Amino acid sequence: MNNPPKTVISRRSRPAKEPLSKDLIVKTALELLKNEGSAGLSMRKIAKALDTGPSSLYVYVTNLQELSAYVLDYGLDKVVFPSSQDGSWKTRLFDVLNSYLTVLYESPGIAELSLTTIPIGPHSLAITEYILQRLQEGGIHSTSAAWGADLLLLYASSVAFEQSSRDQKGTTLLAISSSYQSLDAIQYPMIASLRNEMTSSDGEERFRWGLEVILHGILLKQE
Amino acid sequence: MNNPPKTVISRRSRPAKEPLSKDLIVKTALELLKNEGSAGLSMRKIAKALDTGPSSLYVYVTNLQELSAYVLDYGLDKVVFPSSQDGSWKTRLFDVLNSYLTVLYESPGIAELSLTTIPIGPHSLAITEYILQRLQEGGIHSTSAAWGADLLLLYASSVAFEQSSRDQKGTTLLAISSSYQSLDAIQYPMIASLRNEMTSSDGEERFRWGLEVILHGILLKQE
DNA sequence: ACCTGAACACCGTTCAAGT
DNA sequence: ACCTGAACACCGTTCAAGT
Numbered sequence: 486m487n488n489p490p491k492t493v494i495s496r497r498s499r500p501a502k503e504p505l506s507k508d509l510i511v512k513t514a515l516e517l518l519k520n521e522g523s524a525g526l527s528m529r530k531i532a533k534a535l536d537t538g539p540s541s542l543y544v545y546v547t548n549l550q551e552l553s554a555y556v557l558d559y560g561l562d563k564v565v566f567p568s569s570q571d572g573s574w575k576t577r578l579f580d581v582l583n584s585y586l587t588v589l590y591e592s593p594g595i596a597e598l599s600l601t602t603i604p605i606g607p608h609s610l611a612i613t614e615y616i617l618q619r620l621q622e623g624g625i626h627s628t629s630a631a632w633g634a635d636l637l638l639l640y641a642s643s644v645a646f647e648q649s650s651r652d653q654k655g656t657t658l659l660a661i662s663s664s665y666q667s668l669d670a671i672q673y674p675m676i677a678s679l680r681n682e683m684t685s686s687d688g689e690e691r692f693r694w695g696l697e698v699i700l701h702g703i704l705l706k707q708e
Numbered sequence: 709m710n711n712p713p714k715t716v717i718s719r720r721s722r723p724a725k726e727p728l729s730k731d732l733i734v735k736t737a738l739e740l741l742k743n744e745g746s747a748g749l750s751m752r753k754i755a756k757a758l759d760t761g762p763s764s765l766y767v768y769v770t771n772l773q774e775l776s777a778y779v780l781d782y783g784l785d786k787v788v789f790p791s792s793q794d795g796s797w798k799t800r801l802f803d804v805l806n807s808y809l810t811v812l813y814e815s816p817g818i819a820e821l822s823l824t825t826i827p828i829g830p831h832s833l834a835i836t837e838y839i840l841q842r843l844q845e846g847g848i849h850s851t852s853a854a855w856g857a858d859l860l861l862l863y864a865s866s867v868a869f870e871q872s873s874r875d876q877k878g879t880t881l882l883a884i885s886s887s888y889q890s891l892d893a894i895q896y897p898m899i900a901s902l903r904n905e906m907t908s909s910d911g912e913e914r915f916r917w918g919l920e921v922i923l924h925g926i927l928l929k930q931e
Numbered sequence: 932a933c934c935t936g937a938a939c940a941c942c943g944t945t946c947a948a949g950t
Numbered sequence: 951a952c953c954t955g956a957a958c959a960c961c962g963t964t965c966a967a968g969t
Contacts, residue, residue, distance in 0.1 A: 505953085528943060539943075541953055549943065600823055600866075603873070610896050617898035628917075630898075631905035636863070636918055643823075643862050650826070673833050675840035675853075682854035694851075694929075695859055702925025706917070728934085751962060762962075764934055772962065935968075942961055949954075 505535065507545040511555045518556060518594035526553065526594060550602075557598040558606025563588050566615050574622035578637075579696060581615055586641050586692060593649030599642040613638070625703055633703045640695050648688055728758065730768040734778045741779060741817035749776065749817060773825075780821040781829025786811050789838050797845035801860075802919060804838055809864050809915060816872030822865040836861070848926055856926045863918050871911055 503509055513534050517525035528549055532539040546552045565584040567577040589596040604610075613634055620630040670677040726732055736757050740748035751772055755762040769775045788807040790800040812819040827833075836857055843853040893900040 527941090529941080538954055538956095540945075540955080543944075544952060597824075600869075601820075610891075610899060614896045614899050617902065621898065627902065628905045631902045632914060632917055633921070635906070636921065639866050640859070640862070643866070646823075668833075673837045675844065676833060676837050679840065679850065679854045682851045683858070691855060694855055698856070698859065698925035698929055699921060700925070701928045702921035702923070705924045705928055706921055750960090752960080761935055761937095763936080763964075766963075767933060933969080935966105937965095937967100939964080940962090943959090945958080946956090947954105948956100950952080 505537065505541060505545060507555070510535070510542055510545055511552070511559050514552060514556045515559055515592075518560070518598075519592040521594075522592075523594045523597050526556065528552075553598055553602050554604070554606060557595060557602050557604060558608045560592065560595040560598070561585075561588060561604075561606070561608035561612065563591075564608065564612055566611075574619045575700070578616065578619040578623070578700075579693070581612065581619075582637060582641050582696060583692075585612060585638070586645055589642065589645035590648065593646075596642060596645035596649045600639075600646050620703075623700075623704070625707060629703055629707055633699070636699055637696065640699060641692070644688065644692050644695070728760065728764060728768060730778070733758070733765055733768055734775070734782050737775060737779045738782055738815075741783075741821075742815040744817075745815075746817040746820050749779065751775075776821055776825050777827070777829060780818060780825050780827060781831045783815065783818040783821070784808075784811060784827075784829070784831035784835065786814075787831065787835055789834075797842045798923070801839065801842040801846070801923070802916070804835065804842075805860060805864050805919060806915075808835060808861070809868055812865065812868035813871065816869075819865060819868035819872045823862075823869050843926075846923075846927070848930060852926055852930055856922070859922055860919065863922060864915070867911065867915050867918070 510531060514526060514531050517530055517534060521530075526549075528539045528542055531552075532542055535541075542552075546555070564581065567580045569577075571577055571580065589599060616634040616637060617630050620626075620633055625633060668677045668680065676683070733754060737749060737754050740753055740757060742748075744753075749772075751762045751765055754775075755765055758764075765775075769778070787804065790803045792800075794800055794803065812822060827836075839857040839860060840853050843849075843856055848856060891900045891903070899906070
């Protein structure tokens with residue numbers, strides 16, 4: 486009775502006790518992030534989920550910031566790149582960005598990471614590279630392309646974050662609504678009259694609108 | 709000698725011991741945020757700066773999230789609104805956004821808050837109202853104006869955040885550079901060839917570029 | 932009504948000690 | 951080389967007790 490058997494099945498993907506590795510840590514962290522939001526991304530919670538102490542993680546990862554970068558990139562694994570038969574450069578551009586958006590929607594935490602963490606992992610780079618190539622096909626070059634890619638990704642990230650933070654904290658949403666309700670129509674006439682347009686959350690249409698604005702704007706500036 | 713005179717100079721704004729108030733708390737929090745970045749915005753640090761315990765703050769503020777919203781709004785107090793003699797609607801629009809950007813630059817923490825916190829305070833509203841009015845002057849109405857105002861503010865916020873997070877963590881900047889240096893020109897040809905354009909941080913020009921892209925894009929979509 | 936101390940349930944990170 | 955326990959220096963928030 487001294488050594489209790491370490492055979493437990495129940496838990497998600499841990500047969501007996503997989504050896505630690507950067508990969509396993511990142512994978513576990515991403516799952517926590519998906520399930521619990523950004524609050525789930527903590528060294529201690531990750532360690533607990535792996536049946537170990539927090540200090541063990543530091544063998545594979547320098548700190549939480551670095552781990553966050555890995556988690557973000559690993560989360561972007563699911564972004565889909567339309568192949569060259571899938572329509573015009575513009576369609577394909579919209580489609581990657583839509584895929585990117587969808588991935589961020591799936592877990593609010595990732596959307597937040599995408600705004601807060603500098604994306605330098607291979608998946609982030611692949612997305613940027615793909616966007617740059619589409620822009621080039623569309624005749625958008627050099628600085629316009631570089632800054633444009635950034636702007637497009639930023640826009641998608643923020644739409645996702647805004648959406649997800651609304652879903653997350655219904656309290657805050659109510660706070661917003663009620664604050665807009667009681668808006669002084671004399672002090673803020675435009676906001677008051679545009680209340681419905683600003684709160685409208687038909688994300689799809691709004692997202693498309695923004696992408697087109699940005700794209701057309703870039704194209705116009707180039708001519 | 710019972711009521712000590714409230715004329716003391718030495719400490720920033722605390723004579724002997726001012727009574728607590730929401731205003732004083734927010735003011736202190738903002739100062740901490742400016743001096744120490746986002747890490748300085750903690751209930752315990754604010755309490756310590758006010759010579760009291762953290763629990764005392766909860767009389768005036770429901771939680772850290774709410775306090776953060778107040779701090780953001782109070783920080784936006786310094787944004788300058790060009791008067792109607794200051795040029796075309798477009799010039800004035802660019803000028804508020806520039807002022808907004810400058811305020812965010814001054815304290816990295818505020819830039820982060822502006823991306824993370826839902827801005828519903830009076831100052832935030834005033835800025836949005838001002839932008840909506842300029843857009844209207846420029847012939848941009850309803851949904852375009854509502855979404856456009858959001859997009860413009862988002863862009864400014866993110867430029868400030870990106871800049872400030874670079875200033876803050878030189879480590880990360882180095883990490884980025886070196887990651888771009890060793891970029892596989894075969895796997896990421898476009899990124900490799902645009903390396904200089906993407907890293908270039910002449911913020912001024914880039915900021916203007918983005919604003920013009922967005923504005924022109926909106927105008928184009930309206931026609 | 933306002934303020935406080937103490938406690939609860941958390942953090943990230945380090946480091947000496949074990950295997 | 952990898953893992954661990956224990957410790958350090960922090961968090962936000964609550965709550966009974968004081969004034």
